[in-house]
Amino acid sequence: MGELVDKIKGKVNEAIGDVKQKSDNPETRAEGQAQEAKGKAQQAGGAIKGALGDKV
Structure with a gap:
């Protein structure tokens, strides 16, 4: 869920x-x-969370 939120905020x-x-x-x-x-930067963070399964 954090991935989507970060991407939207970005x-x-x-x-x-x-x-x-x-x-x-x-x-x-x-x-x-x-x-x-x-x-x-927020979008990049969301992409990283997505790649790591929101474990960041």
């Missing part, structure tokens, strides 16, 4: 980060880049 963070990166505010764009990176 997709949401990536999407929000992508929207923030389109802002005119440089600070918001930076937040968006960080949030998108966080989302990618």
Whole structure:
């Protein structure tokens, strides 16, 4: 179950980060880049959990 949750949270963070990166505010764009990176890391963590059977 943790795999699916991590992947969903990752997709949401990536999407929000992508929207923030389109802002005119440089600070918001930076937040968006960080949030998108966080989302990618969450998805990678979910993939690892899936490969290891949620034992992580």
